[in-house]
Amino acid sequence: xxxxxxxxxxxxxxxxxxxxxxxxxxxxxxxxxxxxxxxxxxxxxxxxxxxxxxxxxxxxxxxxxxxxxxxxxxxxxxxxxxxxxxxxxxxxxxxxxxxxxxxxxxxxxxxxxxxxxxxxxxxxxxxxxxxxxxxxxxxxxxxxxxxxxxxxxxxxxxxxxxxxxxxxxxxxxxxxxxxxxxxxxxxxxxxxxxxxxxxxxxxxxxxxxxxxxxxxxxxxxxxxxxxxxxxxxxxxxxxxxxxxxxxxxxxxxxxxxxxxxxxxxxxxxxxxxxxxxxxxxxxxxxxxxxxxxxxxxxxxxxxxxxxxxxxxxxxxxxxxxxxxxxxxxxxxxxxxxxxxxxxxxxxxxxxxxxxxxxxxxxxxxxxxxxxxxxxxxxxxxxxxxxxxxxxxxxxxxxxxxxxxxxxxxxxxxxxxxxx
Numbered sequence: 334x335x336x337x338x339x340x341x342x343x344x345x346x347x348x349x350x351x352x353x354x355x356x357x358x359x360x361x362x363x364x365x366x367x368x369x370x371x372x373x374x375x376x377x378x379x380x381x382x383x384x385x386x387x388x389x390x391x392x393x394x395x396x397x398x399x400x401x402x403x404x405x406x407x408x409x410x411x412x413x414x415x416x417x418x419x420x421x422x423x424x425x426x427x428x429x430x431x432x433x434x435x436x437x438x439x440x441x442x443x444x445x446x447x448x449x450x451x452x453x454x455x456x457x458x459x460x461x462x463x464x465x466x467x468x469x470x471x472x473x474x475x476x477x478x479x480x481x482x483x484x485x486x487x488x489x490x491x492x493x494x495x496x497x498x499x500x501x502x503x504x505x506x507x508x509x510x511x512x513x514x515x516x517x518x519x520x521x522x523x524x525x526x527x528x529x530x531x532x533x534x535x536x537x538x539x540x541x542x543x544x545x546x547x548x549x550x551x552x553x554x555x556x557x558x559x560x561x562x563x564x565x566x567x568x569x570x571x572x573x574x575x576x577x578x579x580x581x582x583x584x585x586x587x588x589x590x591x592x593x594x595x596x597x598x599x600x601x602x603x604x605x606x607x608x609x610x611x612x613x614x615x616x617x618x619x620x621x622x623x624x625x626x627x628x629x630x631x632x633x634x635x636x637x638x639x640x641x642x643x644x645x646x647x648x649x650x651x652x653x654x655x656x657x658x659x660x661x662x663x664x665x666x667x668x669x670x671x672x673x674x675x676x677x678x679x680x681x682x683x684x685x686x687x688x689x690x691x692x693x694x695x696x697x698x699x700x701x702x703x704x705x706x707x708x709x710x711x712x713x714x715x716x717x718x719x720x721x722x723x724x725x726x727x728x729x730x731x732x733x734x735x736x737x738x739x740x741x742x743x744x745x746x747x748x749x750x751x752x
Contacts, residue, residue, distance in 0.1 A: 340406075341405055346372065350370070351366050351367040372587065377591060396416055417444070422437065423436070437713070448480065451484075458481065458488055458490065458541070459488070466539035476721075478508050491514070500638060521642075543646070544650075551584070554588035566598055568598065570604065571705060573713045576616055577645070602657075606661055609664050609665075613633035613634065613640065617664050635667055636667045663699065674687060686717035693713065
């Protein structure tokens with residue numbers, strides 16, 4: 334019975350475009366037939382026998398609590414740094430500012446390495462280890478590289494990281510601390526991807542790029558599983574999500590389907606709302622044009638590295654989820670992102686990344702336009718910590734001698750101004 338409890342119900346891989354099926358216990362990246370995204374498939378009938386509400390009550394709050402619908406077969410290969418189980422927080426004060434009375438914050442900054450990327454890379458590196466990978470490589474805007482480097486260290490695998498040269502300094506430094514081989518590339522994340530692909534062919538690395546292997550999405554989908562469980566096995570009216578490569582939206586949409594098929598939730602789905610930067614918005618442009626694939630965005634610019642992704646291999650999966658859910662896709666400016674960061678910090682005590690700040694800006698815009706109603710239950714996904722982006726809130730501070738009478742005078746003026 335214990336062996337059944339521990340088992341993954343992974344059945345195989347299937348292409349999301351051409352439908353070709355492949356065995357799971359071989360290293361695959363994209364579909365060999367058409368080059369599109371592969372999804373992990375599970376024996377859902379078997380999973381539903383043990384993945385029940387009652388069973389979950391006694392399981393630890395990491396993403397591996399959903400192991401029946403996770404891809405790692407041998408429990409010994411499940412790497413963990415305590416990822417998952419992030420809080421879902423009511424946002425009364427921020428909700429009053431935005432005009433949303435049922436606002437929630439899913440704080441993914443509390444994951445290891447400070448972002449939601451820990452979920453996807455925990456699953457991907459665990460599976461790479463299980464499949465016998467000798468080394469792993471990633472093109473990254475920052476947080477994914479940090480997560481991959483941490484889990485590769487945990488697994489004892491060599492890690493190769495390629496980042497744009499203007500990546501915030503904290504991120505390559507973090508990767509280096511984990512022992513990864515770090516390279517900065519003149520260009521954007523897609524340029525880094527070209528370097529990784531060439532190295533994969535020459536050196537035999539396993540490429541764990543966004544949606545170019547089947548397992549990062551499996552880790553990311555646990556955000557949707559947790560959300561349903563934390564809300565008492567129901568889903569909200571809307572999810573607002575900052576979108577670059579889009580694995581989070583794609584993974585959660587997959588999770589909702591799997592949860593319904595095993596009887597844990599019903600057919601209701603939240604509106605999936607994509608948020609992108611004004612300076613890099615290929616998914617928003619494709620959504621507005623009514624097309625299923627997004628053309629590359631030229632000269633992508635934004636202060637938010639996680640959503641500075643000019644082209645996404647899973648574009649059609651993101652757009653399918655948004656349209657099927659009757660959701661939408663919006664852009665916000667860099668200035669609005671920074672204001673969102675400040676609002677979250679001052680109203681709710683959460684210091685988050687600019688990508689997370691973008692969700693606040695988007696919610697404000699959608700409330701003002703009437704796309705979100707005052708009573709809608711809305712969840713903002715706060716995907717990363719602000720501690721890697723101190724430059725966005727840095728300032729100058731007065732320095733005083735402690736015996737200088739001007740200090741107390743200044744304090745009296747501040748106290749008088751703030752009450």
